[in-house]
Amino acid sequence: MLIPLEHILIFSTLLFAIGVYGVLVRRNVVGILISIELILNSVNVNLIAFSRSNALDPVMGQVFAIFVITLAAVGATVGLAIVLALYRIKRTVYTDEINLLKW
C-alpha cells in the first residue's frame, strides 16, 4: 500500500497516453471506444489516488469516480448503439470508410 503518489500518477499518465494512442490510430470504431475506456480509467485512477491524499475531501474523489464510471457506461452504450446503426447502414466499422458528413 505504500506506493508513492507520483508513481500512481505516472501510471495513470502512461495509461492515458496509451488510450489516446488507441483513439488516434485504431481504425476500428469499437477499438476507439475501448481506448476511450482506457482514458476514462486513467482519470479515475487519479481521482482515487488524490482522494487518499490531502488534496481534497476523500469522499469527493470517490463520488466523482463513481460518476465517471457511470457516464463511461452511458457513453459506451450509446457509442456502441451508434456503431451498430452505422454498421447496418454502411456495412463497415472503419473510421476512414465512414465519411457521410464529408461533402
Next chain:
Amino acid sequence: MLPILAKLFIYGVLFLSLVAALGVVLLPNIFHAALCLVGTLLGIAALYLALQAEFIAVVQVLLYVGAVMTLVIFAIMLTHRIGDMTIPQTNKQSLPACLALFAFVVLIGGLLLKTDWSILVGTGGSVASVNPPVDTFMLGKALLGEYVFPFEVVSVILIAGLIGAIVVARKD
C-alpha cells in the same frame, strides 16, 4: 518482509495493466484487444483495493468488467468482418501520434517528478494513512446527501442514454 512483497505485487500488477493496455491498442484482433481491456480493468481494480477504495473496486469489476465489456464483445460479435486479418487495423498516423504522445508523457512526467508532493501526502511521501479510508457507508451518505443533485442529473443522463441507445440501435 511482507510489505516489500506486497509492494512488489502491486508494482507487478501495475506493470501488467500497462502491458495489457498496450495490448488493447496494438493487437490486430479486436476481440483480443477487448480481452486485454478486461485485464487492464482488473489490474486497476486491484490498485483500487490497494488504495483501500473497496467500493470503487467492486463497482469497477461489476460495471466495467461485467457490463461494459459484455456490451463491447457483443458489439464486436454483431459487426463481423472484424476477424479478417488482411485489413490493416491501424491508420497511417501512428508515427506522429507516437511522437506527440511521447512529448506528452515527457512533459507531464517531468512535471510530476519535479513537483513536491509532500504537501499532499505528508512527509512520508506515500499515499495512504493521510486520510482515513472511505467506507461504503460514508460514500452512500455523500451520494444521497451532499451530492444528491449531481446524482440525480447522472441518473437522468443514464435514462436518456438508455432510451437513446435503444432508439439508435433499433431496427426499423
Next chain:
Amino acid sequence: MVTLAYLIPLFPLLAFAFLIFFGKRFGDKSAWVAIGASLLSLILSTPFVMGAVQGQIFVHHFEWLRIGSALFLFGFSIDALSAMMLFVVTVVGTLIIIYSVGYMHGDPRFSRFFAYLSLFMASMLSLVLANSLLMLYISWELVGLCSYLLIGFWFEKPSAAAASKKAFITTRVGDIALFLGMLLLFFTTGTLELRNLNHEFLAPFASQSKVLTLAGLLIFGGAVGKSAQFPLHVWLPDAMEGPTPVSALIHAATMVAAGVYLVARSFGLITFFPDALLPIATIGTITAFMAAFIALTQTDIKRVLAYSTISQLGFMIAALGLKGYGAGTFHLMTHAFFKALLFLGAGSVIHGTGTQDIREMGGLWKKMPHTTFTFLIASLAIAGVPPLSGFWSKDEILVSAYESGMPIFYYLLSITATMTAFYMFRLVFLTFFGKPRKEFHVHESPAIMTIPLWLLAIGSALVGLPGSPWMNHFFQTFIEGSHGAEHAINLFVMGISVGLGAFGIVLAWLLYLVFPAVPEKLGAIFKPLYLASNRKLWFDELYQATVIRGWYALSSALAKFDLGVIDGLVNATGIGNLRLSDIQNWIDIHIVDGAVNGVGALTRGFSSALRKIQTGFVQNYLIISFIGALMLLFFELRK
C-alpha cells in the same frame, strides 16, 4: 412579485415543449396553445411595461456561475429599452401568431410551425429580458436557430433549404464577432452585465480605449450579421423563402431588430469610446442607401419588403451611430409595427393570388378591400406621411443626422427616404391599383387574418404619437431617461422630409399609374443603373466568386491529399526547416537574394502544409487538436 418576469419567456417555452411532443395529435387546435402562451406573456409583461413607463427599473438575479473571481448572474433587468422591446415583441408576436392560423391553414406540419413560433417567442423574450451579455448571447443563438428552422420550414423546396443554410452561416460570421467582442470586454473590464455598460462604470478603463473600442466594434459586428447590415445583408432577401408570417415576425419586426437592440444596449460602451461611432453610422447609412436602391427594381413583393427592411434597419443603425439613441429605438418600435403589417398584407395578397410577382398583379383593391386599405396605411407610414408613426421616427433620425455636423449622412439618408416612398408606392400601385394584368380567382383573406391586419394598422397609425411634439416627445424622454437632450422640433428638416416623401409618392403615381410605359424606357436609358439595382449590386455573385469559389477550390485541392496527411505535415515542416536553414546559409552569401527566395519557400512550405489539413477524416482532426492542446500545455508550463 418581480420574479413573475421569469414567467414571461417561460409560457411560450412550455408551449413549444408541449407542441413539439404532442402537437400532431391536436392538429388545428395546436395553434391555440401557442396563441394562449403568447397572450399570457403579453398580459404578464403589461405591469412591467407600465412600471417602466413610470420610470421604474425591475431587476432580479441570482448567482449562476462563479469562475475564479468572476461572477455570472442569471436573471433579468427591465428598463425603458427592454420594456419597449417587450411591448413590441409580445404585441406584434401575438398578432402574427393569430394571423398564422389562417395563413398556415392546411399545412401538413401545422403544429410544428406553431411549436417553432413559440420557441422563437420564448428566446426573443429572454433576449430582451437578459441582464448580461452572456444570457443575451445564448438567446441570440436561439433566435438564430429558430430563424434557421423557420426559413427552412418548407425544406422540400431546395431554395428554402439553401436559404436557411445561407442565413445561418452568414449570421454566424457576425456571431463570432459578437463573441470575440464579449471576450474582449470581459477580459478588460471583468463584467458582462448590461447595466455596467455605462459611463460611470467604464470610467476607470478609459486608458484601455483601443481595446474597448475594438470590443464595441466587434459587438456591433454581431448586429451587422443579425440585422443584415452591409456587407452581411445577403441572407435576409433569401430568408423570404420561409412562410410569410415568419418573414413578418422574425425577419422584419423582431429578430433582425435584435441587432439594433444590441447596439442600443451597448450604447454606453460605444459612446464612451466614440471612435466606434463613425464606422457604425457609415455602415448604417451605406446599408440604408444601398438596400433602398436595390428595392427600386425588385419584382417579387416579398423581396421589395425585404430590401426595405434592410434599408430601415440601416436607418436605425445610422441613427445610433449619429448618437440619436431615442431616434433609433423609436424607429425600431414604429418599424416593427408597420413592417409587420406590410409583410402580413403581402402574405394576404400571396394567399389570395398565389403569386409573388407584382408584375402579374394589379387592381386587387376591389377584391381585397381590407388588405388594400391596411397595406396603404402601412405604406404611408413607412413613406413618412404625417401624422402616421413612420413620419415621427424617421424625422427624428433625419434630425439627428442633420445635427451631427456631417451633412453627407443627412443628404444620403434624405435621398434614401425619397427612394423609400417611391419603391413602396411603386409596390402599392402595381399590386392594388391599375388594371388587373392577369386573371386570378382572388378572394379576401378570412377574418382571422384581416383582424390582426386592422389591429396592426391601428398600431402603425398610432405608435408614433408618443414621440411627437403633441405629446411633448414623451417617448424620447422615457427611453433616454436622465441623459436625454432637449427636444426641439426642427421645422426645416420636417418640411424637407415631408416634401421628399410626397415627391416619391407622386413620382411613383406618375410612373406606374399615369404613364405605365415610361418605367421600361427609363430602365433602357439608364441600363447600367437598372441592372445594378435589379441584380442586387451583384453581391451574391461577388461572394460566389470570391468566398465560395475560393473555398471550393481549396477543398477540392485538399481532397487530393487524403492519405499520408500527417506524414506530409511532418515532411512539409521538415522542408520548411530545411529551407529556413538554407536561408541562413544564403544570408551570409547573398543577403537580398536569399531573403527573397526564403520568404517564397517559407510561404510555399506553410501553405502546402496547411492545404493538407482538411481531410474529412476524423482521426486526423483529432491528432491535430491533440497536438494543439499539447502546445498550449507546453507554453503554459514554460511560463
